[in-house]
């Protein structure tokens with residue numbers, strides 16, 4: 524569904540991505556982990572074309588991403604990032620409706636089907652009581668839920684999420700991960716919380732200093748030795764009563 528080969532990206536003389544190889548197959552939920560400043564957001568920005576790699580190739584749904592128009596990309600891939608949020612002076616339902624734009628012709632109005640879908644997604648994300656509230660008046664966690672709702676309204680095959688849960692309380696963290704997993708989309712998400720990543724992702728890619736230093740199923744990848752090398756912390760790995768792995772951290 525997505526392949527990135529040998530991606531190099533530099534900002535001025537600073538090499539941020541140094542030959543990143545990355546593959547996601549259809550229906551997979553892949554997490555991107557790694558320490559602060561390792562290049563995760565920069566890599567995702569290359570995936571959704573806010574940045575253009577100096578070297579390397581990316582395909583989306585079998586087509587060359589770099590020669591695709593933004594509209595063609597938006598019909599295949601929805602993106603949820605943090606930085607856009609200040610720009611919205613719209614109601615919650617209007618922001619979610621914006622997700623439909625990529626699927627319409629120029630000047631095509633919102634149909635009854637569009638509104639029905641928006642209503643359904645507002646219900647799913649627990650946002651119906653807030654639908655008429657101004658986006659800029661929402662709390663950080665509410666904004667994050669609106670942005671994921673907007674991405675779901677785009678009805679794309681692929682979702683790219685940069686830190687989708689960092690403002691959410693624990694109930695909504697679990698709910699968002701559940702929702703994303705059940706969406707049936709192919710998902711790439713940068714996630715700091717390794718317990719969430721391990722519980723929901725099929726596979727993880729670990730990035731450090733602009734290169735992929737490991738990838739695999741969470742249980743195979745996240746060993747104490749690997750976590751020590753990646754984050755310079757001591758980790759203890761246990762199993763929860765649901766059988767999922769839990770990681771505890773101690774400073775070195």
Ligand SMILES: Nc1ncnc2c1ncn2[C@@H]1O[C@H](COP(=O)(O)OP(=O)(O)OP(=O)(O)O)[C@@H](O)[C@H]1O
Pocket residue numbers: 534535537539557558559560561562563564565566
């Ligand atoms: N335009 C730029 N000019 C110089 N350095 C940059 C630029 N953009 C990003 N960087 C640097 O590249 C590195 C990678 O940044 P990036 O935001 O991709 O990291 P990240 O892994 O997403 O980090 P975090 O976990 O903290 O969000 C950082 O050290 C950042 O300061």
